[in-house]
Amino acid sequence: MGQGQQEKVSTSLAGAVSEEISASLAPVDAELERRYPGDPGTRQPVHTVYVPGDVFAADTLRSWGDRALATLDEHAPDAAAFAAVLGLSDELAEPVHSRVRAKLEREPIEDLRIDFEDGYGPRPDAEEDEAAARAARLVAEAYANGTAAPYMGIRMKCMEAPVRDRGIRTLDIFLSGLIAAGGLPEGLVLTLPKVTYPEQVTAMVRLLEAFEKAHALEPGRLGFEIQIETSQSILAADGTAAVARMIQAAEGRATGLHYGTFDYSACLGVSAAYQASDHPAADHAKAVMQVAAAGTGVRVSDGSTNVLPVGPTEKVHDAWRLHYGLTRRALARAYYQGWDMHPGHIPTRYAAVFAFYREGFEQAAARLSRYANRTEGDVMDEPATAKALSGYLLRGLDCGALDIAEVARLTGLTRADLEGFAAPRRGDLTASAQ
Numbered sequence: 001m002g003q004g005q006q007e008k009v010s011t012s013l014a015g016a017v018s019e020e021i022s023a024s025l026a027p028v029d030a031e032l033e034r035r036y037p038g039d040p041g042t043r044q045p046v047h048t049v050y051v052p053g054d055v056f057a058a059d060t061l062r063s064w065g066d067r068a069l070a071t072l073d074e075h076a077p078d079a080a081a082f083a084a085v086l087g088l089s090d091e092l093a094e095p096v097h098s099r100v101r102a103k104l105e106r107e108p109i110e111d112l113r114i115d116f117e118d119g120y121g122p123r124p125d126a127e128e129d130e131a132a133a134r135a136a137r138l139v140a141e142a143y144a145n146g147t148a149a150p151y152m153g154i155r156m157k158c159m160e161a162p163v164r165d166r167g168i169r170t171l172d173i174f175l176s177g178l179i180a181a182g183g184l185p186e187g188l189v190l191t192l193p194k195v196t197y198p199e200q201v202t203a204m205v206r207l208l209e210a211f212e213k214a215h216a217l218e219p220g221r222l223g224f225e226i227q228i229e230t231s232q233s234i235l236a237a238d239g240t241a242a243v244a245r246m247i248q249a250a251e252g253r254a255t256g257l258h259y260g261t262f263d264y265s266a267c268l269g270v271s272a273a274y275q276a277s278d279h280p281a282a283d284h285a286k287a288v289m290q291v292a293a294a295g296t297g298v299r300v301s302d303g304s305t306n307v308l309p310v311g312p313t314e315k316v317h318d319a320w321r322l323h324y325g326l327t328r329r330a331l332a333r334a335y336y337q338g339w340d341m342h343p344g345h346i347p348t349r350y351a352a353v354f355a356f357y358r359e360g361f362e363q364a365a366a367r368l369s370r371y372a373n374r375t376e377g378d379v380m381d382e383p384a385t386a387k388a389l390s391g392y393l394l395r396g397l398d399c400g401a402l403d404i405a406e407v408a409r410l411t412g413l414t415r416a417d418l419e420g421f422a423a424p425r426r427g428d429l430t431a432s433a434q
Contacts, residue, residue, distance in 0.1 A: 035248070035295075035296065036295035036296055037295075037296070037297050038295060038297060038423060039297055039299075039391075039422070039423065040297050041419060041422065041423050043150065043398045044299055044336055044337055044395065044398070045110035045111035045150060045151050045337055046110055046336065046337060046338075046349065046350075046353045046399050047109075047110060047111060047337060047338050047339065047340045047346075047349050048111040048112075048113050048151075048258070048301065048337065048338075048339050048340070049064065049109045049111065049112050049113065049339075049340050049341075050113050050115045050119055050155065050339065050341065051112065051113070051114055051115060051119070052114075052115050052119040052120045053114050053115060053116045053119075053120045053128070053131040053132065053135055053154070054120065054123075054127075054131055056114045056135055056138065057138070058138055058141065058142070058147075060112070061108060061109050061112065061142075061147065061148075061149055062108070062147070063343075064108050064109055064343045064346065065104045065105065065108030065109070065343075065346075067343035067344070068104050068108060068343045068344065068346040068347055069101070069104050069105070071309065071316065071343065071344045071347065072100070072101070072104070072347045074313075075309075075313045075316045075317065075320075076317075076347075078097070079093045079094045079096075079097035079098070080093060082096075082097050082100075082347075082351070083096070083097070085317045085320055085321065086320065086321065086324050086348070086351055086352075086355075087321075088351070088355060089359075092355050092358060092359060095354070095358055096351050096354045096355050096358065097351075099350070099354050099400060099401065100347055100350045100351050100354065102400070103350050103354075103399075103400050104346060104347070104350070106400075107149070107150070107400070108346060109149045109346075110149060110150055110151065110399070111149060111150065111151040111152070111189065111337075112149045112151070112152045112153075113152075113153060113154065113155050113189070113191055114135045114139070114152075114153070114154045114155070115154070115155045116128065116131070116132065116154055116155060116156055116157060116167075116170050117155050117156065117157050117158065117167075117193050117194075118193075118263075119155075122163075125166070125169075128166065128169075128170055129169070129170075129173055132154075132169075132170045132173040132174045132177070133173050133174075133177050135154060135174055135177075136173070136174045136175075136176070136177025136178050136180075136181065137177060137181060139152050139153075139178065139185070140177070140178055140181030140182060140185070141181075143185040143187070144181075144182070148185070148187065149187070150187050151187040151188075151189045152185070152187055152188065152189065153187075153188050153189035153190050153191065154170070154171070154174050154190060154191070155190075155191035155193055155227075156168075156170050156171045156174075156190070156191070156192065156193075157170065157193070158192065158193045158194035158195070158200070159192065159195070159200040159203050159204065160194065160196075160200075168207060171190070171207070172211070175211055175222075179215055184217075184221065184222075188222075189223075189224075189225065189255070190222065190223070190224040190225065191224065191225045191227055191258065192204050192224050192225065192226055192227060193227040193229060193260070194227065194229050194230060194260075194263065195226050195227060195228070195229075195230075195233055195246060196230045196232045196233055196242075197232070197242070198242060198245040198246045198248075198249035199249070201226060201246045201249040201250050201254070202249045202251075204224060204250075204253075205249070205250060205251050205253055208222040208224070208253065220252060220253065222253065223253045223254065223255040224250070224253060224254065224255065225254070225255055225256040225257070225258050225301075226243075226246055226247075226250065226254055226256070226257050226258070227257075227258045227260050228243060228257055228258065228259050228260060228264065228285060228289055229260030229263035229264050229267070230263070230264065230267050231264070231267045231268055233246065234284075234285050234288050234289075235288075241288055241291075241292055243257065243288060243289055243292045243293075244292035247292060247293060247296050247298055250298075254296075254298045255298065255299065256298060256299045256300070256301055256337075257289045257292075257293055257298060257299070257300050257301065258301040258303075258339075259277070259282065259285060259286050259289065259300070259301065259302055259303045260303055261275060261276065261277050261282060261303030261304055261305075261306075261339075262275050262303075262306065264281070264282070264285055264303075265279060265281060265282065268281050275306075276305065276326070277302055277303045277304070277305065277326055277330065277338075278326060278329060282303070286300065286302065286333070286335060290333075290334065290335075299336075299337065300334075300335055300337075301335065301337035301338060301339070302326075302330040302335040302337065302338040302339070303338065303339055304338060304339035304340065304341050305319075305322060305323055305326055305341075305345075306341065307319045307322055307323070308341070308342045308344060308345075309323070309342065309344035309345065309348075310342070310344060316344065319344070320344075320347070320348045323345050323348045323349070323352075324348040324351060324352045326338075327348065327349055327352035327353065328352045328355070328356060331352065331353070331356045332356075336395060350399075350400075353399055353401060354399075354400070354401040356401075357392070357395065357396030357399070357401035357402055358396075358401055358402070360392070361393070361396065361401075361402060361406075361407075361410075362410060364389045364392050364393060365393065365407060365410035365411045366410065367385075367389055368386060368389040368390060368393070368411050368413070368418075368421070369410065369411045369412055369413070371385070371386045371389070372386075372411070372412070372413060372417070372421070373412070386421045387421060387422055387423075389421070390418040390419070390420075390421035390422040391422045393407055393411070393418055394415075394418050394419065394422055397415070397418075
């Protein structure tokens, strides 16, 4: 048959068959859209820093940045020294070191949580009332004067009976203070800890609904993170994955699942010396969280290490290597966020993140460019892979590991192009790249 000859197309099914199938699947189509809307496409911070409510001050962010810089200057004063500690290649040494220093000077903390739970503990009601009101004032002032982190908020006490009323009151005081100071900031984040039953998530939803109604806010304005710190949140009494039900119980308000390394490990009886984010029990919990959250728009965050980079240089270097390795391990497993507990952790947090994005940058850019231009290469990529490649580049841009100019130079794409590839229509992911 000649190439110019038109093929004869034949069908056997009446059009009504397709219409009937579509009608029968309409509820499923709607359910897919409701339950699995995909990633929101907004920036995800690379870490969350917890500061007790009584310690938080107007200069906390700058203080952490200055202390991190001082630690870096004392224990790894130049790019070669820092690279030697962490095992960075010669090609990465200078770019990573210079970007870490610039980040610590410009934006030392991406996400700050003022803690009224474990880091704060039980206090007299009047004391916690005052601390919550003070936190609201300082957060409002930070956003007003441009010194805020991109994301800021509080971790309240949990919904368990002994502390429930106290947690609700603290949240009310904090949010009411923000409203009185001019409104809720765009970067506001709330964290609900020690969630064990989906009903506790539902209670949080009802609480936020009541606050929105009290202040005539847009329904759904307030979202929250769910902290996974108990075995029951992973495996419920009936054998189901409770965390999946928690996401649905949030009714679209859940923004993240945060793994609590030490509470979860203790819950399973892991001895203190082995409580770490790379323990098999931690890997299992986070894998379940990751699968439950996939496609829902809820993001997963790793936990922290409690080994602090303090003391003589040798001990600082050991702690840095541990933290760097755990962070790189999490990134490879698609946990793009974690917790940091000390200013000395910040240099290695950013070093790990920047190295992760910079060392794979050229390959990712080349693959995405070939996909976008429909040119052949040594890998046959599909829409799902293009989504992953563009998401990788966007996360690198958001944290400062990459610059838009260098991404554009190697890909020929704008940020809007990248965002388009990162958020394809659902049907596009099932179609093969041509």
